[in-house]
Amino acid sequence: MLKGFNFQVHKIHFFLGKVQLCLCLSNESKKMGKGGKSHEETKSGEDENMAAWLVGLNTLKIQPFKLPPLGPHDARVRMKAVGICGSDVHYLKTMRCADFVVKEPMVIGHECAGIIEEVGSEVKNLVPGDRVALEPGISCWRCDLCKDGRYNLCPEMKFFATPPVHGSLAHQVVHPADLCFKLPDNVSLEEGAMCEPLSVGVHACRRANIGPETNVLVMGAGPIGLVTMMAARAFGAPRIVIVDVDDNRLSVAKNLGADGIVKVSTDMQDVAEEVERICKAMGGGVDVSFDCAGFNKTMSTALSATRAGGKVCLVGMGHHEMTVPLTPAATREVDVIGIFRYRNTWPLCIEFLRSGKIDVKPLITHRFGFSQKEVEEAFETSAGGGSAIKVMFNL
Amino acid sequence: MVIGHECAGIIEETGSEVKDLVPGDRVALEPGISCWRCDLCKEGRYNLCPDMKFFGLPPFHGSLARQIVHPAYLCFKLPDNVSLEEGALCEPLSVAVHACRRGNISPETNVLVMGAGPIGLVTLLAARAFGAPRIVNVDVDGNRLSVAKELGADGVVQVSTNMQDIPKEVETICNVMGAKVDVSFDCAGLSKTMSTAQSVTRAGGKVCLVGLGHNEMTVPLTPAAAREVDVIGVFRYKNTWPLCIELLRSGKIDVKPLITHRFGFSQKEIEEAFETSAGGGNAIKVMFNL
DSSP states (O other), X not given: OOTTOOOOOHHHHHHTTOGGGOTXXXXXXXXXXXXXXXXXXOSSOOOXXXXXXXEETTEEEEEEOOOOOOOTTEEEXXXXXXXXXXXXXXXXXXXXXXXXXXXXXXXXXXXXXXXXXXXXXXXXXXOTTOEEEEOOEEOOSSSHHHXXXXXXXXXXXXXXXXXXXXXXXXXXXXXXXXXXXXXOTTSOHHHHHXXXXXXHHHHHHHHTTOOTTOXXXXXXXXXXXXXXXXXXXXXXXXXXXXXXXXXHHHHHHHHTTOSEEEEOOSOGGGHXXXXXXXXXXXXXXXXXXXXXXXOHHHHXXXXXXXXXXXXXXXXXXXXXXXXXXXXXXXXXTOEEEEOOSOSSOHHHHHHHHHHXXXXXXXXXXXXXXXXXXXXXXXXXXXHHOTTXXXXXXXX | OOOOOOOEXXXXXXXXXXXXXXXXXXXXXXXXXXXXXXXXXXXXXXXXXXXXXXTTSTTXXXXXXXXXXXXXXXXXXXXXXXXXXXXXXXXXXXXXXXXXXXXXXXXXOOEEEEOOSHHHHHHXXXXXXXXXXXXXXXXSOHHHHHXXXXXXXSEEEEOOSOGGGHHHHHHHHHHHHTSOEEEEEXXXXXXXXXXXXXXXXXXXXXXXXXXXXXXXXXXXXXXXXXXXXXXXXXXXXXXXXXXXXXXHHHTSOOOGGGEEEXXXXXXXXXXXXXXXXXXXXXXXXXXXXX
């Protein structure tokens, strides 16, 4: 995996004194690039763009990341805030996610926001200095799905940190300007980075038609369950009940506004009893369930708990194959709605954050700077789960 | 319990408040009596009424009888050119029509039908009537597939009951369809058929689960959900008789070929009829003439 791969000695970069691009590099930075070949000092003294690369199983290294040329419709963005997603952790730990396999070193990270450094010649609505949140995925805009507006399903999608496309945990990236969304003054760059997971919740609420008449059940009080709950509330859901196996996560959910919380088990035998407790906590029928975990148990519970004519949205990616009571659900016309990423959600997310209808700040539980040691620690923290909800890098 | 629920007959007598039917009228019957008080009924989704009283669903008596009494608003007058047998077939046809509505079948939806039994066949007919440009039926039984072909399927594919064959079958189905599968109807309702349907349907498409096979199914739900292939449940029907009757009247649908066996109403014939129906094979719809 590392054959023929040249490393830059970061020391030189650091000593050039271009500190403004390396604000969060600590003294630990001298450890960066360990094990790599040393390089000559860069000729023009230009700043080198550094990124966090997934170079092998459980191995992240901060290394140079050469940016592509800036196209007429592109923007060059200096990254300021990057969050860690469960999929990033999954790639780190297994080098794959569903059918995507990491075959070569890849820059990690995709939940991000930053400041415009430069824009291409055709870019009209962004200027250097603008604070923007980035939508990660570049669709082809030629296939039927794209032209139909369902661009999240584009088979040619190029998505940050989905192999072989490099991610955005870097000093800078080049990205289409139409995927860079300007942040209002009262929305921070960290909140900008949170637009990505929040978008999953927003897209799910749209597909499920959440409104003032839909009582909502959320399976799972992890980061996705929580943003889904927040989005559901913003869409007007009158009652939201959230379930989880973990008491601590449930109290976080309660603090963030859940009307009811129910502790559940991982035992399939408990489904019937849990459905009863859920309905009691809801105090009415469950119109829409979001399975933000994606397991047999959670899907089976959701299918049983949802009222006839309701919907179950499968948001979480747990197991590939699932054994679920599909027929009894189908005979009550409980539909199963699939959710994959998002489309056209940034403007709405930003508006929710601007108006205060949604407050994602409590979800950021841990912060790290951009150094080799901190990158490693951050990912371990995120992988550890527990009290860690969203781990955020500040660059 | 009296058996039977797919029926049509002649009005003998109507209650004092019944305005639009008179004795002698030929009518097709919609079996289920909903409560009309619950939220689902009031929303129009009366097929899901928890207090539904349905012919032949215990403890409610069915309609394989000389006479029955039924709400007049569930008796639909048949035009002169629609026979009483066709009237009785409105019931299974209604399942298909309801499925096509929930699946949003149109001139833009290529359709795959898993199963070429009675329900798979009415679904083929209904999908065509809703404008589906291409329809492919699959089944394990070659004979049933030739019936499907005769009834207008653009393509047929013989499949197995072996889960291992799914990737190969998906490929064959796509080749036979010659285009993407927009909507699949699983009219069998087994893990194999659902898994095949979920794999072959295009991203953003739908799989309608019509057949009531196994209670619990093992299916690749996550990859399907990750392509936003939705699973739509179909349970009986609502507000389908007028449309079924119109489709029969205009000839847009011809259900007569589905009636393969006829019996009279005697002890011996009833037993024989049910055995014939249970036997499957070349029996599609077994009809009693009373």
